[in-house]
Amino acid sequence: RELSLKERSLSGTATTRDGVEVAIRANIELAREVPDVFEYGADGVGLFRSEFLYLSSAGVEFPDEATQAAIYRQVVSRLAPRPVVIRTYDLGGKKGARHLSGAEENPVLGLRGVRLCFSHPEMFRTQLRALLSVASGGDLRILVPMVAGVEEVRRVRAFVEEARQELVERGIDVPDSVPIGAMIEVPSAAVTADLIAPEVDFLSLGTNDLIQYTLAADRANEAVSEIYRPQHPAILRLIARVQDAARAAGKPLAICGEMAADPALFLLLLGLGIREFSMGPRSVPLLKDVARCASAADAARMARAALSLSTPDDVSALLAREAEALLSGDPETRAAVNV
Numbered sequence: 001r002e003l004s005l006k007e008r009s010l011s012g013t014a015t016t017r018d019g020v021e022v023a024i025r026a027n028i029e030l031a032r033e034v035p036d037v038f039e040y041g042a043d044g045v046g047l048f049r050s051e052f053l054y055l056s057s058a059g060v061e062f063p064d065e066a067t068q069a070a071i072y073r074q075v076v077s078r079l080a081p082r083p084v085v086i087r088t089y090d091l092g093g094k095k096g097a098r099h100l101s102g103a104e105e106n107p108v109l110g111l112r113g114v115r116l117c118f119s120h121p122e123m124f125r126t127q128l129r130a131l132l133s134v135a136s137g138g139d140l141r142i143l144v145p146m147v148a149g150v151e152e153v154r155r156v157r158a159f160v161e162e163a164r165q166e167l168v169e170r171g172i173d174v175p176d177s178v179p180i181g182a183m184i185e186v187p188s189a190a191v192t193a194d195l196i197a198p199e200v201d202f203l204s205l206g207t208n209d210l211i212q213y214t215l216a217a218d219r220a221n222e223a224v225s226e227i228y229r230p231q232h233p234a235i236l237r238l239i240a241r242v243q244d245a246a247r248a249a250g251k252p253l254a255i256c257g258e259m260a261a262d263p264a265l266f267l268l269l270l271g272l273g274i275r276e277f278s279m280g281p282r283s284v285p286l287l288k289d290v291a292r293c294a295s296a297a298d299a300a301r302m303a304r305a306a307l308s309l310s311t312p313d314d315v316s317a318l319l320a321r322e323a324e325a326l327l328s329g330d331p332e333t334r335a336a337v338n339v
């Protein structure tokens with residue numbers, strides 16, 4: 001019997017036709033989505049947007065350390081030994097928390113993500129203690145949003161050290177090295193990824209914001225949706241640059257932006273050297289299948305060609321032409337991908 005797409009995705013990691021292994025993880029917002037991670041066969045959680053702990057409580061109160069720890073522990077231990085990447089609060093910008101950031105004329109360029117955490121150190125320390133206290137229960141990795149430069153990574157590391165000390169003084173077992181990663185979603189971080197990579201344990205490209213900030217086009221504004229294009233040469237060059245920096249430093253690089261769930265763009269990212277992806281759980285089976293039908297060498301040729309083009313339309317046209325040929329081996333995937 002032929003296996004369905006979903007059954008195939010459940011049968012472990014995806015390997016391309018030429019033997020390159022890729023991990024495809026899930027993006028989740030709440031602990032109650034953990035069953036979806038299993039159901040759709042994701043290789044762990046690549047992005048847990050922890051700010052929804054707060055946002056889903058109608059923004060009333062921050063969960064205290066014990067409440068947070070119970071939620072993180074549940075996710076980390078149920079998914080063990082699979083990795084679980086928990087992002088520290090990415091509040092501010094368009095995500096609530098006015099009482100923390102204050103009134104801002106331009107909140108998306110204001111106290112958002114790690115900046116807001118620095119300005120509310122007790123809130124940040126509480127979250128870091130809750131995270132570190134559950135790290136021994138599985139493969140927890142901590143991801144920091146909105147990093148703009150390496151000095152912020154150093155500041156985060158100091159916070160983490162302080163939180164670890166407090167836990168150790170309480171007699172709580174904290175593993176020596178809980179991986180700390182930086183989201184690359186601000187152009188200055190992408191351009192200086194070579195400076196950031198040596199000081200973190202992993203990088204994760206947040207292309208939803210990287211595209212918005214690089215192209216100066218609000219990700220949610222219909223009026224500029226024609227400008228907001230993942231295929232823009234600036235985005236391709238930045239991703240290639242970040243990939244080079246990660247490889248040079250020997251650090252893993254993942255992508256957790258929405259573009260990874262588009263089959264043609266997924267092949268482009270594979271061609272640019274990305275090996276770890278994360279996306280909404282429901283997209284995982286199809287993209288695992290795309291990975292299994294693809295050749296990483298052919299994808300790399302396509303990515304090189306894409307990098308030589310001048311406009312988003314030229315890149316889109318190339319992807320439309322090439323993606324079909326790259327998936328030639330598998331009619332079912334081609335039909336599902338609609339190329």
Ligand code: PEP
Binds near residue numbers: 047049208210
């Ligand atoms: C991103 O910016 O690409 C990302 C994954 O984070 P969010 O969509 O939560 O901003």
Ligand code: MG
Binds near residue numbers: 145206
């Ligand atoms: Mg983001």
